[in-house]
Amino acid sequence: xxxxxxxxxxxxxxxxxxxxxxxxxxxxxxxxxxxxxxxxxxxxxxxxxxxxxxxxxxxxxxxxxxxxxxxxxxxxxxxxxxxxxxxxxxxxxxxxxxxxxxxxxxxxxxxxxxxxxxxxxxxxxxxxxxxxxxxxxxxxxxxxxxxxxxxxxxxxxxxxxxxxxxxxxxxxxxxxxxxxxxxxxxxxxxxxxxxxxxxxxxxxxxxxxxxxxxxxxxxxxxxxxxxxxxxxxxxxxxxxxxxxxxxxxxxxxxxxxxxxxxxxxxxxxxxxxxxxxxxxxxxxxxxxxxxxxxxxxxxxxxxxxxxxxxxxxxxxxxxxxxxxxxxxxxxxxxxxxxxxxxxxxxxxxxxxxxxxxxxxxxxxxxxxxxxxxxxxxxxxxxxxxxxxxxxxxxxxxxxxxxxxxxxxxxxxxxxxxxxxxxxxxxxx
Amino acid sequence: xxxxxxxxxxxxxxxxxxxxxxxxxxxxxxxxxxxxxxxxxxxxxxxxxxxxxxxxxxxxxxxxxxxxxxxxxxxxxxxxxxxxxxxxxxxxxxxxxxxxxxxxxxxxxxxxxxxxxxxxxxxxxxxxxxxxxxxxxxxxxxxxxxxxxxxxxxxxxxxxxxxxxxxxxxxxxxxxxxxxxxxxxxxxxxxxxxxxxxxxxxxxxxxxxxxxxxxxxxxxxxxxxxxxxxxxxxxxxxxxxxxxxxxxxxxxxxxxxxxxxxxxxxxxxxxxxxxxxxxxxxxxxxxxxxxxxxxxxxxxxxxxxxxxxxxxxxxxxxxxxxxxxxxxxxxxxxxxxxxxxxxxxxxxxxxxxxxxxxxxxxxxxxxxxxxxxxxxxxxxxxxxxxxxxxxxxxxxxxxxxxxxxxxxxxxxxxxxxxxxxxxxxxxxxxxxxxxxxxxxxxxxxxxxxxxxxxxxxxxxxxxxxxxxxxxxxxxxxxxxxxxxxxxxxxxxxxxxxxxxxxxxxxxx
Numbered sequence: 040x041x042x043x044x045x046x047x048x049x050x051x052x053x054x055x056x057x058x059x060x061x062x063x064x065x066x067x068x069x070x071x072x073x074x075x076x077x078x079x080x081x082x083x084x085x086x087x088x089x090x091x092x093x094x095x096x097x098x099x100x101x102x103x104x105x106x107x108x109x110x111x112x113x114x115x116x117x118x119x120x121x122x123x124x125x126x127x128x129x130x131x132x133x134x135x136x137x138x139x140x141x142x143x144x145x146x147x148x149x150x151x152x153x154x155x156x157x158x159x160x161x162x163x164x165x166x167x168x169x170x171x172x173x174x175x176x177x178x179x180x181x182x183x184x185x186x187x188x189x190x191x192x193x194x195x196x197x198x199x200x201x202x203x204x205x206x207x208x209x210x211x212x213x214x215x216x217x218x219x220x221x222x223x224x225x226x227x228x229x230x231x232x233x234x235x236x237x238x239x240x241x242x243x244x245x246x247x248x249x250x251x252x253x254x255x256x257x258x259x260x261x262x263x264x265x266x267x268x269x270x271x272x273x274x275x276x277x278x279x280x281x282x283x284x285x286x287x288x289x290x291x292x293x294x295x296x297x298x299x300x301x302x303x304x305x306x307x308x309x310x311x312x313x314x315x316x317x318x319x320x321x322x323x324x325x326x327x328x329x330x331x332x333x334x335x336x337x338x339x340x341x342x343x344x345x346x347x348x349x350x351x352x353x354x355x356x357x358x359x360x361x362x363x364x365x366x367x368x369x370x371x372x373x374x375x376x377x378x379x380x381x382x383x384x385x386x387x388x389x390x391x392x393x394x395x396x397x398x399x400x401x402x403x404x405x406x407x408x409x410x411x412x413x414x415x416x417x418x419x420x421x422x423x424x425x426x427x428x429x430x431x432x433x434x435x436x437x438x439x440x441x442x443x444x445x446x447x448x449x450x451x452x453x454x455x456x457x458x459x460x461x462x463x464x465x466x467x
Numbered sequence: 468x469x470x471x472x473x474x475x476x477x478x479x480x481x482x483x484x485x486x487x488x489x490x491x492x493x494x495x496x497x498x499x500x501x502x503x504x505x506x507x508x509x510x511x512x513x514x515x516x517x518x519x520x521x522x523x524x525x526x527x528x529x530x531x532x533x534x535x536x537x538x539x540x541x542x543x544x545x546x547x548x549x550x551x552x553x554x555x556x557x558x559x560x561x562x563x564x565x566x567x568x569x570x571x572x573x574x575x576x577x578x579x580x581x582x583x584x585x586x587x588x589x590x591x592x593x594x595x596x597x598x599x600x601x602x603x604x605x606x607x608x609x610x611x612x613x614x615x616x617x618x619x620x621x622x623x624x625x626x627x628x629x630x631x632x633x634x635x636x637x638x639x640x641x642x643x644x645x646x647x648x649x650x651x652x653x654x655x656x657x658x659x660x661x662x663x664x665x666x667x668x669x670x671x672x673x674x675x676x677x678x679x680x681x682x683x684x685x686x687x688x689x690x691x692x693x694x695x696x697x698x699x700x701x702x703x704x705x706x707x708x709x710x711x712x713x714x715x716x717x718x719x720x721x722x723x724x725x726x727x728x729x730x731x732x733x734x735x736x737x738x739x740x741x742x743x744x745x746x747x748x749x750x751x752x753x754x755x756x757x758x759x760x761x762x763x764x765x766x767x768x769x770x771x772x773x774x775x776x777x778x779x780x781x782x783x784x785x786x787x788x789x790x791x792x793x794x795x796x797x798x799x800x801x802x803x804x805x806x807x808x809x810x811x812x813x814x815x816x817x818x819x820x821x822x823x824x825x826x827x828x829x830x831x832x833x834x835x836x837x838x839x840x841x842x843x844x845x846x847x848x849x850x851x852x853x854x855x856x857x858x859x860x861x862x863x864x865x866x867x868x869x870x871x872x873x874x875x876x877x878x879x880x881x882x883x884x885x886x887x888x889x890x891x892x893x894x895x896x897x898x899x900x901x902x903x904x905x906x907x908x909x910x911x912x913x914x915x916x917x918x919x920x921x922x923x924x925x926x927x928x929x930x931x932x933x934x935x936x937x938x939x940x941x942x943x944x945x946x947x948x949x950x951x952x953x954x955x956x957x958x959x960x961x962x963x964x965x966x967x968x969x970x971x972x973x974x975x
Contacts, residue, residue, distance in 0.1 A: 041493045041510035041588065042566065043486060046519065047573055053522040054542040060634070061539030100537055101642050101936035103903050108869040109928030114892040116795055117786025118861040118879055126873040155543040156550075 068093045073165040077452045088158040095153045167319055170459040186281045197276025206275035214273060215266050222259045229256050289324040289378040294360050296385040298335040299352040305417045308448055309384035310347050312415055315455050316382050330367060334360035357389045358396040365404035374408035381412045389425040398428040406439050413458050414442040477767045484577035492581040499759045500589040507592040509566040516573055521545045528560045531614050533621040535637050561587035563595040565607040578773040585756045590749030597840050600737035610734055616662050617727045624720050636721055639940035640728035645902055647707030647729035648736045670719035702906040709907045716946035740898055743844045747801015750782060807856050808835055818854055844896040854885045864891045900925055917948035924953055938966040
């Protein structure tokens with residue numbers, strides 16, 4: 040007897056738990072692999088999932104087995120020219136003539152790497168694992184100016200549209216039961232008496248008593264009926280309270296120098312940095328806007344395409360961009376509603392007299408309203424005066440201001456990690 | 468067939484399968500199987516997708532299992548290989564349970580489904596039911612319930628003691644899983660319903676009786692006897708059993724998990740011992756049953772061509788010198804030996820009469836059933852590998868002595884070699900030779916409670932390099948120092964491993 044069952048609609052992801060446990064166990068390895076691949080990936084691929092490779096020896100589950108050595112006999116198929124008593128050199132490279140069945144093939148074929156795929160979400164999880172937005176917590180508690188109305192139980196007063204019908208009727212029902220208690224008790228007793236008297240029928244005396252009792256019952260029933268079906272104090276209303284909610288909107292400013300000294304490769308590095316930041320913010324905020332500000336001697340707000348790909352020449356005045364950023368924040372992104380992040384990338388060039396202005400602009404106009412200002416200098420040369428001025432800023436605003444130098448594409452991700460390392464404890 | 472004129476019309480002509488067709492094929496195959504006296508458990512045929520097949524792969528083929536990262540690793544690896552096309556999924560998985568569960572993949576054509584039904588639902592199934600090892604060591608009707616119990620119990624433990632604690636314990640148990648098997652005495656049958664109730668009673672009992680070992684009340688010093696006193700009195704080969712019953716520091720729930728791993732290991736033990744026979748038997752019957760259907764006219768020629776195509780690739784044996792050679796293919800060896808037995812019975816040659824006086828010319832079906840019922844790989848080969856088979860497969864033996872620079876061909880397929888090759892091949896399938904023989908030798912009951920294991924060396928083969936890793940796991944279970952000594956037959960200790968490692972300096 041056979042039963043044939045269609046199982047195709049059963050759940051498919053039976054192994055999910057096991058897979059998660061596997062990923063968790065090898066978190067360190069996977070993180071390293073992710074880091075490496077972030078550094079070598081092109082910008083468009085950066086967000087995709089990818090393959091992860093772990094050395095197989097780290098994964099092995101040890102068991103007792105025979106090692107090399109000793110005497111062993113093994114039977115092979117497909118003899119072509121061997122005669123009994125033939126001898127030949129032991130083939131190098133492990134398994135050939137050697138160990139027990141399973142191991143020979145494993146070590147022989149050289150499967151020493153274990154590669155598998157993780158999807159996009161998992162990839163990002165590992166990429167940003169251990170990072171956090173600086174002072175996110177603080178900001179949320181400090182300036183919560185947005186409110187949300189939430190339900191919070193029921194009240195006895197309120198506007199008609201918040202009337203809760205079920206609760207109100209339930210209250211009315213309870214009231215009616217409570218108020219009619221004694222009457223109903225009386226009715227029950229009378230009925231019981233009638234029932235007993237009915238046994239004596241057709242006795243005239245009993246009949247009279249029954250009639251009296253019945254009258255009483257009718258009167259009591261009428262009285263119960265007179266109880267109002269619903270009363271003012273039965274009414275229940277939904278209670279709504281206003282709860283302050285932390286702002287979950289963020290705006291990210293990308294500020295970049297596009298003067299003649301910025302080559303395309305430097306811009307690419309900057310772009311990668313911006314993209315990392317963008318992906319990171321996207322994971323933390325529901326809504327995120329990006330503002331691109333580029334500058335040479337003048338600053339201009341542009342769209343993404345122009346930001347990364349159009350070329351300009353000329354000198355460099357960084358303060359123009361900072362002042363434009365300040366204006367945009369003031370006009371469009373009030374600090375009470377927005378979480379503001381600024382990332383600035385530059386090769387460090389600036390017009391000599393301007394760096395001091397930059398510092399003052401940042402200190403007075405920009406830094407007070409932003410969450411975090413990250414400056415990356417993409418250069419292999421010595422630092423110039425902009426860096427020196429910024430260093431002073433860092434001392435003044437150790438929490439909001441961070442700066443780092445990037446020398447080549449390989450530094451992007453490590454620097455990014457450094458800028459956003461978990462530091463809640465030190466901030467608290 | 469002499470009545471071939473009365474051919475029936477084929478069951479199907481296309482390649483698409485439907486449930487009605489599967490049912491029709493199953494009915495016909497069951498009818499023919501009964502003619503050949505194949506006694507099976509009821510079949511539960513389940514159609515699944517390739518993803519579900521990968522899930523099944525990852526949990527060692529069982530329909531349910533407890534959670535562990537190693538199954539996740541297995542899954543990830545399977546998935547990756549499958550996606551890259553490096554490997555096809557098996558057409559079927561069949562589980563030794565009652566009813567016997569067989570998975571069919573939805574991607575298969577109807578021919579493949581019929582092949583799988585013949586192979587798994589009547590071949591493997593009758594083997595599970597008939598072979599003496601399975602009859603002795605497994606309880607087909609209880610395994611699913613037991614797994615259910617195990618899964619529930621382990622997930623309860625995870626909730627109560629934390630996923631990590633359970634995972635560590637399972638890691639350690641898995642490392643010793645091959646040593647969680649009773650080889651010579653029959654274990655108690657798994658009793659699913661009682662299992663839960665008994666489990667608590669067991670917990671208490673063990674905890675109370677551990678004290679015999681760790682009794683702190685000083686016993687009378689019998690100083691003259693002290694030397695020879697060993698615990699356990701007889702060496703114990705079932706390491707997990709020994710741990711479960713005697714490890715001093717384990718909590719009751721930990722003992723139960725050790726027991727679960729041990730039970731599951733025991734369940735799979737017969738499959739490891741009968742791979743050649745099991746696959747050979749199943750291949751022989753899918754070949755025979757489907758040919759029978761063909762002779763009756765129930766399947767078309769196109770069906771047979773497709774069937775033979777996959778049949779031949781399954782039973783193909785690549786020669787030893789090709790890059791993808793991966794040992795002797797158990798399907799080839801088993802299938803050809805089964806066919807060979809039939810040949811010896813039906814058309815014996817003089818050579819066969821000399822080698823197999825008992826079976827040459829006997830009724831082939833009885834002989835084959837007898838072989839299936841009463842043998843395991845090792846004894847099956849020793850008994851039935853014929854000179855013709857050795858010639859056909861061109862088998863030869865290589866002697867690899869680590870002390871000598873050269874490998875030596877000791878036997879080939881000639882008159883003097885047949886008997887030796889037969890013995891060599893049988894020995895190759897002896898699990899006792901394949902896995903190092905390691906037993907509990909002693910516990911230092913009066914001293915530091917150190918556990919000593921002995922590895923009884925076979926042909927001077929040393930232990931592999933992961934042994935000290937395994938010892939760490941054993942140390943975790945035992946809780947005190949653990950030593951492992953490799954011993955030559957004459958009793959001299961050649962190598963010893965210790966955990967914790969620092970013992971080495973002290974010991975040397």
